[in-house]
Amino acid sequence: MAKSTTSLREVLRAPAGEVSLADVDPRSTPSAPGDKDATKLQMTADGAELSTLQEKLYAEGISGGDRRVLLVLQGMDTSGKGGVIKAVAGAVNPQGVTITSFKKPSPEELRHGFLWRVRRAVPGAGMIGVFDRSHYEDVLIGRVRELATPAVIERRYKEIVRFEDQLAAAGVTIVKCMLHVSRWEQKQRLLARLDDSTKRWKFNPGDVDERALWDDYQRAYEIAIERTSTQANPWYVVPADRKWYRNWAVGRLLQEAVTDLAPRFPAADYDVAAQRDRLIDEAD
């Protein structure tokens, strides 16, 4: 069990009690395997390992198991949710992954409770689900932009904890990552989008408006993490100014979680020798 004592999950897990994002340097690279090149190399190896684990988890699901994994990605614009998905989900068989992007709720979604659309997107047995934004938007932009009353926001934290407890009881391992990018780095990335004609579609003038509320968002993240980081479903704060570290770290957090599940290829529930004979003895 030496591995678990040095797990990245322990290193990046949000502290119990008060959370101060200002105390986490977005440019830091805690427990990185080395520099950029060494970390990218390790990420390839980790991806292969994750791919093997994912196939076993998927096989379990096909054979009646109910375990699955849900990776929740939150972060400010440009923090790299899309980049992480490409890097991490791209390392495994796409058939075993479902990716859900939560955008501004539709009129139909708004007619339901905020968890309604989220419940519908929970990954099926054996799958790895990825949430690109999530139910946390309803206590992040929801809080900052006052899209609901303070009392409603307060209640949502509790609803989220209960919801995630239910998921855990149903066999869902949740890995919640806050991609922690600095305000300065976000500016560089937004400018880069403007400067590259193949990236301008990713830019939205509203992104600049949101920057004026940076501190409010940071505070909303802190409160959300404080209220919803539990023993069973903790938050991880992933320094995200360095893309190579961010991608490796999220992949590693996911890999550690699936490793803990120790999925195994199911044994045959039929007589292998008899089936072999049936095939060999066919008339043709």
Place this chain on the structure above:
Amino acid sequence: MAKSTTSLREVLRAPAGEVSLADVDPRSTPSAPGDKDATKLQMTADGAELSTLQEKLYAEGISGGDRRVLLVLQGMDTSGKGGVIKAVAGAVNPQGVTITSFKKPSPEELRHGFLWRVRRAVPGAGMIGVFDRSHYEDVLIGRVRELATPAVIERRYKEIVRFEDQLAAAGVTIVKCMLHVSRWEQKQRLLARLDDSTKRWKFNPGDVDERALWDDYQRAYEIAIERTSTQANPWYVVPADRKWYRNWAVGRLLQEAVTDLAPRFPAADYDVAAQRDRLIDEAD
């Protein structure tokens, strides 16, 4: 336009009129770029090209375009639908791909028309959707196992043609591939699953039962292709005994289809210079 005159789509397109699968050698490799190694190398290059095209298509979708692509994969057990998905979908950003596996219909699905669950799975704007099995099951196993009356089956062909015409009108480019595996090759693949303890979960004794109906299934495929291969939404018969050919061919068919769409990164719908100034002039 030299490229389009040598397109793989022309080579593999099912003929108008009568279809005879017996006339297509499952071990053949029409228009392959070379031997196994050369073809795999070409597939890597094609995958990079597809990835670029997919990003543009996705960007269009984000920016209000409604075009999308639907890859329909049909074939007997072991024909390699899963392998194709891993190879082809794995080459592009997973965020731009939705994969739907159609299994035996659920009780809820059976309460609706056979296209109900299919309509719900049509890819959104800018996406590449992949169907692992599809509405065609309802005229394949549906016909062979007599799950519906002959009159109902007959009607379904027409409903499928109309449905796919509607999709085409809504901006969906459909690429329908029948992975054509031989009965002999299927036997080898089933035996290989039995002989490998990490693959036994993929084997189902029912697969051997279905082999007894091989000729009926081939006939059902022929009829389905004859009735539903149209100018707008043709079928492609992909020789599938050689996995390297099969994977390359499906990827290439998809790539040709997306190339025809000529997706482009959208121009900015905002004033780039003004937004740049806003960022530069920020107080911080």
